[in-house]
Amino acid sequence: MQPINLKEDVQSLSEFRSGVSSYIRQVTETKRPLLITQHGKGVAILTDVEEFKNLKRRLELLEDLYKAETQINEGRGISHKDARAMVMKSIKD
Template sequence: MSRLHFDQDIQPLSDFRAGAASFIRQINETRRPIVITQRGKGVAVVVGVAEYESMQEKIELLEEIQKAETQISAGLGMSNEDARAKILKSIKA
């Protein structure tokens, strides 16, 4: 996702409602999110579907890494050699 351009990517809700199609086009062309404000405060962020899916994949990967680190800390890991042997055994079977 590209960096936010404060002069272009922060829009009041009323402007977003009036020009939703053009803002959606902008999001798809620039790959930047748009922050929607209401009474001067950010209330929502609109991102393209591809960007959202990419963010979700990154979150899932980070969660898996965190889970693996917790398991390793608890002594539930295995050595690289043992893992490799286990995988090769399952492939040959």
Template sequence: MKPRHETEEVLPLADFAARASEVIRGLREHRRPVLITQSGEPAAVLLSPEEFDRLTQRARFLEAVDEGLADAHAGRMTSDAALGKLLDDELGKLES
């Protein structure tokens, strides 16, 4: 498991269960994840929906960059002129 950041709150599962509403309300306020432990070991991480969305969008962006780099390395590229022609053929020329 990745090392814990000092900005994370660590909470045993029993404490989380007893204070779940409070902890969930605090996610947006404190803007940091909560690490939930079980028997002293990391078991789960609780994030705000906004933080989850941010991480998901970042992961999708990085995957798209990786795909683009793989395409470039494999020679699967199209020139600007060829792309322009393809778009014109498919969508029609735009009126100037």
């Protein structure tokens, strides 16, 4: 995901309401998220759908890696040799 450009990618809620389609176009073209503020505080982020999907996939991968690392640290992992044998057996069956 592209970083937010503080000069271009921060809009108040009232400004956002008045130009929704132009902000959607901006987010789609730049691939940068738009920070929407209310009373000077960030309240929402508008992002491109593909960028959101990529971010979600990356988060899911990190969660899977964390889960796997925890399982290994708890002694619940299996060796590469055993994993390979299991895969080869399932292919033959």
